[in-house]
Amino acid sequence: MTEELPGQLIDVDGRSTHVIIEGSGPPVVLLAALGSNWFDLDQLALALSPSFTVIRFDRPGYGASEALPRDTWPTLGGEVGRIASVLDALAIEEPVLIAAHSMSSMYAEAFAREHPDRTAGVLMIDGTFVMFPWRVLPTALRVRNCHRAVAVADLLRLPQLLGAAAHDSVFPTPPTGYTAAQRFWVRQVFSRSDMLRATLVENAAFPSINMDLIDLRRRDGGTVRAAVTVLAALPAAGLWLRWWRWRHQRYAQILGGVYEEISPANHLVVAQHPADTAFYIQRLARRAGHLPTPPRQLGT
Template sequence: MTPVEPPGVVAEIAGLATHVVVDGSGPPVVLMAALGSNWFDLDALAARLADSFTVIRYDRPGYGLSASLPRDRWPTLSGEIDRLEAVLDHLGVTEPVVLAAHSMSSLYAEGFALTRPGRTRAVLMIDGTFSLIGVRAVPTARRVANCHRAADVVARLDIPRRLGPAAHASVLPRPPEGYDESQRHWIRHVFTRVDMARATLVENAAYPAIDEDLRALRAERGRPSMPVTVLAALGDGGGWRSAWRSRHRRYAAALGASYEEISPAGHLLVLSRPALVADAIRRLVRRADDGWVRAAGAPDPMR
């Protein structure tokens, strides 16, 4: 069988072997994957943007083809902000970027926008994570240690090799055009390794501390200074739909952001509705451009 070459490169970034994929040309857009997601989960969205933008993706520690963090370390808000900046530095990207962050990665995107405003052009929160109250109770080190013990058991039982690809197929929706052979290869490769399960468990365990750090950052720095859109994925109907809309409207209000929604759509809309997410990114870029023109003293085209 002919070896399948991985897309992109694996480079030493912020002290860790990091998988980075770049497609297209034009203004830079960084697609940030959700908890438990990898670069190929963003392929369909990237393909719909690469004709107009330089689309940047990277796997966080333990995901995709990136190395895992040591057992005594876990994701932190400052660490992931630094990692994103290091990826941009490695690529030589100096102009401000659009961040399109799905689910939990919205915390990292907001943190980057607050601490690196000069490097951030606009932010799209794609069904982002927004906690209404603090959630940390158990110390992070203990939570992470328990996750490593659970991952060790998963590895001993050989669960990733036996069930990993089937779990991906049963949990994640397929993109509209399906997967090609190269994508199927990398799904099998990633989901048959325990690193993926371990990274998901550990990042989830670190979430309360990341959320707490972001709350402190919000209190210190306020709202992002650039255009932000909160994009909610709404189901077909029922009480959950209303609650999810209300939650994301509150999220938008807290960020001083515009609010948009896609319906019907599940949480993994980057896979199931990539064309509509790409349209939301383009609308946000136009809004950011309009703001730049007005700031430069030109007439407001909306008047």
């Protein structure tokens, strides 16, 4: 069985990049989490497409996008530039709303700070906010260790043996399940060592990316100028709920944004609760003037 790749492959800064654009209306860019691919956002994109032009792309090594060279790794500036280059390639000139999940919230914040004229609003979906910055090993050494780990995994044929099972052990099944095409692409992508390498290398680059973001916050001097919502995914009860809520409320305060929450939910809320996530994107879009506000009903 084979499936036609959805979307298109475009040249972004000399690298083949997988991009999907669908729907109609004001543009919203969905940024996937660490270790996540386009198909993990399918149901969220479907919920948004009646109201928005929904743009997704796979970062290097993920999905169907060409991997980075072995001696390079993701950087904050590089990912901000990639978002801008994708928008340029698609001739998107108006400001966009960015909905960023997990670690990609760092790229969304940096883009909003570097390109305020291109940013209508930003939604951080259970975003990454580090309370105590750290950097122990040099990034180059951390990345070399990732390549060594992938070489061992390749030798043992782990990507091919695990395939979709590696995905399904982490990602919740969407409310309506997976289509045959989605299952096909999960198997294809997760049987490739490029996917494993991209995840490990991006994680290895995290401390450096985080420090660059902190430096950018200091230089930028204050809150994000676009409308911001910090959306926390909270468990039903327990100590973790209070800590996670406080952490994200602090995150919203730092960014000058509004705090919202979905509960009960886990970190992979975009797949677990796509309709609820779409609701908060639409709410932010209206607050930012990116979508018209529906007229009030008489008596309300």
